[in-house]
Amino acid sequence: MKIGILGATGAVGRQMLECIEERNINAEEIRLFASEKSKGKTMMYKGQELVIDVADAENLKGLDYVLGAVSNAMSKYYRPLIKEAGAVYIDNSSAFRLEDDVPLVVPQINGEDALKHNGIIANPNCSTIITMMALAPIARISPIKTLTATTFQAVSGAGINGFYELEEQIEQVKNNEPVTPKVFPAQIAFNCIAEIGSYNDNGYTTEEMKMQNEGRKILHLPDLKVTCTCVRVPVYRSHSISAAFETEQFVSIEDAEKAVAAFEGDKLVKDHVPQPIETSNQDIVHVGRIRYDLTRDNALTLWCCGDQIRKGAATNAVEIMEYLENH
Amino acid sequence: MKIGILGATGAVGRQMLECIEERNINAEEIRLFASEKSKGKTMMYKGQELVIDVADAENLKGLDYVLGAVSNAMSKYYRPLIKEAGAVYIDNSSAFRLEDDVPLVVPQINGEDALKHNGIIANPNCSTIITMMALAPIARISPIKTLTATTFQAVSGAGINGFYELEEQIEQVKNNEPVTPKVFPAQIAFNCIAEIGSYNDNGYTTEEMKMQNEGRKILHLPDLKVTCTCVRVPVYRSHSISAAFETEQFVSIEDAEKAVAAFEGDKLVKDHVPQPIETSNQDIVHVGRIRYDLTRDNALTLWCCGDQIRKGAATNAVEIMEYLENH
Numbered sequence: 001m002k003i004g005i006l007g008a009t010g011a012v013g014r015q016m017l018e019c020i021e022e023r024n025i026n027a028e029e030i031r032l033f034a035s036e037k038s039k040g041k042t043m044m045y046k047g048q049e050l051v052i053d054v055a056d057a058e059n060l061k062g063l064d065y066v067l068g069a070v071s072n073a074m075s076k077y078y079r080p081l082i083k084e085a086g087a088v089y090i091d092n093s094s095a096f097r098l099e100d101d102v103p104l105v106v107p108q109i110n111g112e113d114a115l116k117h118n119g120i121i122a123n124p125n126c127s128t129i130i131t132m133m134a135l136a137p138i139a140r141i142s143p144i145k146t147l148t149a150t151t152f153q154a155v156s157g158a159g160i161n162g163f164y165e166l167e168e169q170i171e172q173v174k175n176n177e178p179v180t181p182k183v184f185p186a187q188i189a190f191n192c193i194a195e196i197g198s199y200n201d202n203g204y205t206t207e208e209m210k211m212q213n214e215g216r217k218i219l220h221l222p223d224l225k226v227t228c229t230c231v232r233v234p235v236y237r238s239h240s241i242s243a244a245f246e247t248e249q250f251v252s253i254e255d256a257e258k259a260v261a262a263f264e265g266d267k268l269v270k271d272h273v274p275q276p277i278e279t280s281n282q283d284i285v286h287v288g289r290i291r292y293d294l295t296r297d298n299a300l301t302l303w304c305c306g307d308q309i310r311k312g313a314a315t316n317a318v319e320i321m322e323y324l325e326n327h
Numbered sequence: 328m329k330i331g332i333l334g335a336t337g338a339v340g341r342q343m344l345e346c347i348e349e350r351n352i353n354a355e356e357i358r359l360f361a362s363e364k365s366k367g368k369t370m371m372y373k374g375q376e377l378v379i380d381v382a383d384a385e386n387l388k389g390l391d392y393v394l395g396a397v398s399n400a401m402s403k404y405y406r407p408l409i410k411e412a413g414a415v416y417i418d419n420s421s422a423f424r425l426e427d428d429v430p431l432v433v434p435q436i437n438g439e440d441a442l443k444h445n446g447i448i449a450n451p452n453c454s455t456i457i458t459m460m461a462l463a464p465i466a467r468i469s470p471i472k473t474l475t476a477t478t479f480q481a482v483s484g485a486g487i488n489g490f491y492e493l494e495e496q497i498e499q500v501k502n503n504e505p506v507t508p509k510v511f512p513a514q515i516a517f518n519c520i521a522e523i524g525s526y527n528d529n530g531y532t533t534e535e536m537k538m539q540n541e542g543r544k545i546l547h548l549p550d551l552k553v554t555c556t557c558v559r560v561p562v563y564r565s566h567s568i569s570a571a572f573e574t575e576q577f578v579s580i581e582d583a584e585k586a587v588a589a590f591e592g593d594k595l596v597k598d599h600v601p602q603p604i605e606t607s608n609q610d611i612v613h614v615g616r617i618r619y620d621l622t623r624d625n626a627l628t629l630w631c632c633g634d635q636i637r638k639g640a641a642t643n644a645v646e647i648m649e650y651l652e653n654h
Contacts, residue, residue, distance in 0.1 A: 148475050148620075152558065195600045236517050240521070242558065242569075273512075288521075290530075293475075296552075303558075305519075
């Protein structure tokens, strides 16, 4: 199996390479691609230095899979080149996620969709993956009709510079220096910012609408209605989500807990609350605090956390590739 | 006017004294009360040193108002002594909030309830005050039927030691030292903890149930149903709330915004998102991101922030006292 990583030097690209090594994937060759400024630099893989190149029609040839962790614009640019090269493109950008003939896949939930691909499979939004991992086992008992979600998103969801920005601002606050936001629209140290992405006409952000639009496609529930508020919080890694959701029929807390506990990739946490520091640097989504929604019948609330760079991005992409290999 | 402050050395008690000074309240005398270990220490008020004492039947005599910022147990102990002394007790504890003959008051919302007191008026829970300040103007257009709320609560909501704990843990994480939670049930630095208060049988915490039980009383909506998730976040000061709520009749975004903008104590923020660092150390609740709930008719969502030590506690108590003086 020959694998290319597009955007190998970013937070998600680096994690993809790590995941491939960790999971001991049988890769005959790995080619790392990034922008011109990284050309010639190296990254370590199984004790060897891999040299980074800029992707083009030539060096994409012969690859079986390309895992993409680049911007929408770059993804649009590379899609035809990857197709031409004959590789399957597993794309972490949001450029093609809602296209009818592009499967949008979380392997544990709708892995079989991946088999119907036409050369490209989209990796969903990070908060959406983590939330759907918590909801999917319950949706299998009774379909989910509506979801009200509020996210607590880590700074590294904005890439490695989000991480550095929080680190820098913590020092600036401590030293009474002026705080200089660059990555986020305001100070993130000791603050919460209820604005991720740009605004749609309905007042929701692009990030917030992904929970509905991608959630529908992943769960195969085209009528699912979602209202979402996405909030950046001063957490380095792992997103958390507070979710309240209605099911078509009544689902008991006990049945919901059993389903979550039995679902591959989930861990039911009962003896304490799931926390983002506990889910960081690993692949499992932690789900807890499953309660009856007090405002309506046939509804539950829960709290879940997951590593948005791993299960929310890199791991999920690698799992899609594994799914294709094994089916 | 002679005023006593019970629990004067805590975060809320200190803020009460500051509020009285700031608002230039015509106080003939202020007596500060705290525990034995603070006896004889002093606090500054208008450039003068006030000596702290332990409250008893004797030194409570002659006071017109006692503002309380002590535990439920201490509040229960002092209530009869304050009554005996003939002072009106404005109590920040949760000990008496739900008693039928104890008004639970946010002056801008239900100030008139304070006039019916029998010697004691309760100051509501901090997150509840801030949320109700955002909802009340909209509830006046059409009553609110249900509320789904997720809170982002600052560490100083747990008192001054919550503040120090975050500060200390930030350093511990930076220096790769073990993190030692004392105030909170887990590490709060770079983390979110969806557990505030103790658990009820229904799986909700005491803090979460306050939003429903106190919200009903403040808004005069005994049938209001609330489902709430309370989360501690690494923010020093000011709570934020993500709220989705149904109204009996349709309320347009425009009408909701107008009502919030016109409501005393609220500020409608449209050009950016309300943020806890912006609402800290002042008394106004910031409300923004008013949107239609996408899951149902006659429902809105919003995001609000307010200083939980000021409007969420000390300022609100002082405002209750001012309301009684002016009516």
